[in-house]
Amino acid sequence: MLRNAAFNVLEEHGYHVLAASDATAALAACASDSPIDLVVSDVVLEHDNGIELAKQMRVARPDLRVLWMSGYSSSMVSVHDGDAFLKKPFTAELLVERVRSLL
Numbered sequence: 001m002l003r004n005a006a007f008n009v010l011e012e013h014g015y016h017v018l019a020a021s022d023a024t025a026a027l028a029a030c031a032s033d034s035p036i037d038l039v040v041s042d043v044v045l046e047h048d049n050g051i052e053l054a055k056q057m058r059v060a061r062p063d064l065r066v067l068w069m070s071g072y073s074s075s076m077v078s079v080h081d082g083d084a085f086l087k088k089p090f091t092a093e094l095l096v097e098r099v100r101s102l103l
Helices: 002-012 023-031 050-060 092-102
Strands: 038-042 065-070 084-087
Parallel strands (some): 038 065, 065 084
16 A cells, blocks of 8 residues: 555656565665666565565666565665665655655
């Protein structure tokens, strides 16, 4: 539900969004020729780990920036240069603001 809401908010604000339902789909998108400027990911995924997913994606795209989302503390995430953290719950306006600041 959150993925769909974030997708809609970002599309409504003019961003082209590639949505992935799981880590496998995200890695496939990363392996494609599609430009990817930013990954928006939860730290804890249903069957995967968002931190490990980002590490795998950065093998192919070392300069990839990540906007982390979590209901837990930001101390769970070692934020790289160019990354940011967004504590849940958040507003649509804050999501757009944070994405804009990273791009």
